[in-house]
Amino acid sequence: MAPKRVDRAARREDILDAAVRVFARRGYAATRIEDVAAEAGIAKGSVYLYFEGREALLAAGFERIAQRSAQVLADARSGDRPADEALAALVEGAVAMLAAEPDLTAVMLDLWSAGGAARRTGEAGPPPPAFDIAAVYREYRTLVAELLRRGGSEGALRPGLGEPEAAVVVAAIEGCLLQWLVDPSVDLARLAGPITATCLDGLRARPVG
């Protein structure tokens, strides 16, 4: 029916794979279309047969990340666990997903930068990018806040928790991600446990109970 459709989509993915690899290596700003083409083993002009332009590659990278995020969120919602366990699962899922695809994750650095620049549209700057990382974190916070509130009413978590604490949990994940991205000596994969433990049980010594 549409025999070429499959090829076309696959080729698009190949190019995006290549782009993600190069972005991870050199950063988006320093990556030329030609670099992506070379990495993908095709000609420069061919990239434009599959992507609108340079920024579309970054946007596509964002889409991939957004998909993975959505999956993580969906996984965390599924299952019928107590809130604290769901929270731990969410943290683990997110960290595992991020650590599993280091190149794709590295693109986050550029997305933050590009997205942040679009933040304040005061003067006549370039049009804001077609992706909204803020929304991703918003969704995370929303789910976490939901879990926190649920956990509060169920008794597993403190009562009164909400958005601020949700932001902190999300921050713990993203902050570890950031340190990992910026410093190879930080091992993200091993931080899921400490994140969960710290956020759930805190660092303070407990009265012997």
Next chain:
Amino acid sequence: MAPKRVDRAARREDILDAAVRVFARRGYAATRIEDVAAEAGIAKGSVYLYFEGREALLAAGFERIAQRSAQVLADARSGDRPADEALAALVEGAVAMLAAEPDLTAVMLDLWSAGGAARRTGEAGPPPPAFDIAAVYREYRTLVAELLRRGGSEGALRPGLGEPEAAVVVAAIEGCLLQWLVDPSVDLARLAGPITATCLDGLRARPVG
């Protein structure tokens, strides 16, 4: 005989101020030297009298941030508080510092991106930038880990805490910073409390004690 007197250092600061404002508004990648000059109210070429080039402006921004960071760390070390209090003070100090200078802080986005790109210098890329954001986080983690260990031996904090937990604490700060930078609806200044509370006491309900 009567050389024109100009306070070079002050002028340099003025230009850097301008650069930081523009970087915060448009992002480093989208900022042209001319934008900085315009913001500073001088001619394009004059920027080069005080800075080597575009990247030197970013590096100078980094220096400012590094200075602020060093100050925060120094403040946290001073004082003779118990570890948990020192930790809370560190978080508060860092958040206050960051929130106090939103433009400067926004430059972090670009520093992460630029610094991250330099991370993996496999192929023949441009020479890595002259700043090392990783070192900043390393210092934070080192201090926090120190406090955690001290707190452990003093009994105020759990025993056995170390680098991983330090990374989580630093992550909580930087992750909140990130969410703030990327999403204006997040209010960093109000997150210092939740960060401290969450990290120190956790989110789980305590057995009535």
Next chain:
Amino acid sequence: MAPKRVDRAARREDILDAAVRVFARRGYAATRIEDVAAEAGIAKGSVYLYFEGREALLAAGFERIAQRSAQVLADARSGDRPADEALAALVEGAVAMLAAEPDLTAVMLDLWSAGGAARRTGEAGPPPPAFDIAAVYREYRTLVAELLRRGGSEGALRPGLGEPEAAVVVAAIEGCLLQWLVDPSVDLARLAGPITATCLDGLRARPVG
């Protein structure tokens, strides 16, 4: 699938032709890449598809001259003439070659200047250019000195001639070239005879023999 076919070498030559014309007209220092592009009938940026940059054009011009020189030297070596005849043939060959391509020859002015400036690299100047005009004259002198010595042993030329006299012969050629380049009223093509006559037989009246 159907890659556009372009004879890169030929296109490169075309651009070099254009560059040589413009260099001859305005001088290297006053020639902008855009001038070359306009002369070649292409866009500014296209020049960079074939040449590294401005100086590469000059270096390519040097290569052309060096090739012509090598040909002249080879021609002079071939043939089995007495030394004095070979010398005359060399002079004629060199002058004919130079006069035949006035534009290319005019580039010598810039090569002398550029090459001379590179001579004394005491302080931190830019790296010396990739061409060595001195070598060209060295080769000429070497061949001429060879002929002079051969002519001496054969009896056609004075005995004891060597490098200094070779330098004078080469100088006679290059000096005429210089005057021609600097003053259009000097006709290089007609100076081959006087050069040969003067150098071989001198200007002094001979005792009637």
Next chain:
Amino acid sequence: MAPKRVDRAARREDILDAAVRVFARRGYAATRIEDVAAEAGIAKGSVYLYFEGREALLAAGFERIAQRSAQVLADARSGDRPADEALAALVEGAVAMLAAEPDLTAVMLDLWSAGGAARRTGEAGPPPPAFDIAAVYREYRTLVAELLRRGGSEGALRPGLGEPEAAVVVAAIEGCLLQWLVDPSVDLARLAGPITATCLDGLRARPVG
């Protein structure tokens, strides 16, 4: 009467000295006004108190050379020698003058280049420089041709010599100069003898007479 006049002229000379040194070292094209000022030990702007602009420095260099040339020509004219001796004296004088001031002489390279570029004023190029090196060689040739003709009528030189041979003699000088400028291994000072010997008596063996 004009106490400052002397100082002013002396200062001007100092700056020109400095300029000549730098031109010799880096070439005119690569020399910035600031380089000259630094070499002279004054401020950039002060150069403009003594020279119209950058090109005026080169023109002043030309003037110096023209003066030296005029002196050489005058010396050669004075004295009441036979033509062949006068010719030898001219060559020696010219070579001695050039070899005595290597830096000033090195500027010739740039003068040739700049003067040559002005040669062909076809399109809308920059206005031709305010100096005319062609004229210098013209004067040399004129004097030499005069001597040749005189020598011819006096019997010391061949009859029928004229402008072409004059060009060759001048070429022998300037060509040696060129080789020296371009190749430090050529020793100009020692070439005066060979130039004279070659041009006057030729290279060919004489019939025993």
Next chain:
DNA sequence: GATGAATGAGGCTTCATTCAT
């Protein structure tokens, strides 16, 4: 006069994008 900070035109080079083959 002297200074050197400031200016801004000018030229180099890069690279996203187009398009003829």
Next chain:
DNA sequence: CATGAATGAAGCCTCATTCAT
């Protein structure tokens, strides 16, 4: 579809010249 040569807008940086002190 694929290619890669060509384009030209954009931005960096230099430096001759000016001018307020």
